Amino acid sequence: MSNFQKGKVDIVAVAKAAKVSPSTVSRTFNHPNLVSPATRKKINRAVQSLGYIRNRAAQTMHGKRSGTIGLVVPTINHAIFAEVIQAFSDSIDKAGFSLLLASHGYDLDREYAMVRKFLEHRVDGVALVGLEHSEATARLIEQQKIPALAIWNYSEDSVLPCVGADNRLAGRLAAEHLLALGHRDIGLIFPKTTGNDRAQNRLSAVHDALREMGISVPSEHESETPYSVSQAKQAAISLLTERSRPTALLCGNDVIAQGALFAAQSLGLKVPDDLSIIGIGDFKGSADVEPGLTTIRIPAETIGTLAGERFTDYITSENPGPFKICCQLERVVRATTSPVSVR
Amino acid sequence: MSNFQKGKVDIVAVAKAAKVSPSTVSRTFNHPNLVSPATRKKINRAVQSLGYIRNRAAQTMHGKRSGTIGLVVPTINHAIFAEVIQAFSDSIDKAGFSLLLASHGYDLDREYAMVRKFLEHRVDGVALVGLEHSEATARLIEQQKIPALAIWNYSEDSVLPCVGADNRLAGRLAAEHLLALGHRDIGLIFPKTTGNDRAQNRLSAVHDALREMGISVPSEHESETPYSVSQAKQAAISLLTERSRPTALLCGNDVIAQGALFAAQSLGLKVPDDLSIIGIGDFKGSADVEPGLTTIRIPAETIGTLAGERFTDYITSENPGPFKICCQLERVVRATTSPVSVR
């Protein structure tokens, strides 16, 4: 239990204490089967008593992996990515990796800066959200030959390996659900789509689906708001107090949908009788609001876990093959949508 | 723009390309004023064309800071810590640090493991949530002389520097609010308090405040649930369907309070007429639910930002003095509480 730390405790201090060479100490950690049980015991005792902790920085210098993976997300703050981050973190932790996390606030230039920062730390891989990134980021990844992964969005012609869902399909499913219920006056509340291919994919798919039914959304029924319950609530309130009110609201994600729901409630509108609302995502909590939110479920936890597993495999494997995983969406019909009422 | 990467690009490759010595290249980065503008230009050009990226692992080996700070939170998943993590991340990023993030799921032994892991990465400091940690963790921090910080909770007799709020006071404020409104039958929904000093502080303060008024909470009005909207909702439903129903619910945090609110709504209870509900935290979204949640505001963003600033100062300063910062709580009265109605 005693530790006499005169100066730093490094591998040679341990070696000295155990009366062996540094090489042997190193081997005890990295190839324990190459060292005799007796010396291993001596060394472990020395490690204990000195409180030695391995120095990954020094290991990294030898071409050993750093044991870190960088994840860059648009935002940590909102419910949106919290679940994937958690799952991804747990998943790579199981494989012995640590998570370097950064956010860019939907600014792809900041995303580039974050990736660069991670590269300085010699991360073993970098995971990004979505498939749309700046030219510079792509070049950086290419040049540095750093394993990279795109999560959250899926496309078969992604350049990077990806684990995610088909956001275009998500938009279409949401639209089709409302259409099937007979809604024709549909309001759209989405975030800005620059630097956010998920939102863009969803929105364009929604427009496609509506157009196929010969429906176009009047501009006063289309609103733009950041991913924030309160701002979405405001946006929804002003949309819903226009002269003509849509019978349904299709929201860019569940955060916005919750805002819309609260907006409706604060205006005294009955959901779903007076107004149907559908979100996309099925975030934590969406099941529990009253009434329960109808939404298109994106399996965040599955995506995070799978991404972590496959990516660490990819990184540690000898000759890694690229992979693309499309996680299934699911229409979750709860209580915020109903057939359009006869007027 | 060309890069001929025959092998690795390190500082000596850059030196060669710029026809200077490695030392000069290093100096250009670390003490640019010591090298002539002309050579600096040459070197920068070489850096560009080779796509060189500095290697912090190698720097770290020289006793230079690694430029990383480890943050260990109980959970990333819920709204609870998302806001602090975001603020902390942004704040340390401004000071040039990167965030290593891990979660322990309210298990203090896992917390220890995470801190150890971070120590292997030679983080420049480690931030933990709360003031209660395992004996082993405390010893580790002490022995390794690693700068450590406690966030989220504040106590003047904390051993570690801390930036947070007085959770005992938070509990008391919540209780006093309900008492002032005339409530005497108060239900309590809290998480398990082991390994969670925040919850423990709040709960014991609530009990103290009630006791001072001669009130004791019958066990059927006290319920335990994890921080999860849906589980809290279930817990609240069963509490509210007991024979005798309390007139108010005091919840361990806003996640639980939201669950309780939804529970009440799903039971057809009018909030606040039939039931008052108060939370603690004032998370994102609490302002926007309908009716808006009355709560005790813990300034998560302020805490995160301040913690990041002070901690990086602390780490980079020559002779750091310890600090303890108590962030002010605020009672936020919205629409889920009202005076107890005459029965």
Added chain:
DNA sequence: AATAGTATTGCAAATGTTTTCATAATTTCG
């Protein structure tokens, strides 16, 4: 009991930087 084989250990080089010290080049100014 000698030989071959195997298990265990140590030596030394290598990894990519930074920094101290020394040296060379340039400027200042008496």
Added chain:
DNA sequence: CGAAATTATGAAAACATTTGCAATACTATT
């Protein structure tokens, strides 16, 4: 114009590891 001061650069040691190779100590086989 030359000495002193200043500025710019390079050589080499140091940082904490890992690993290929060589050396030594055992074990088994005949």
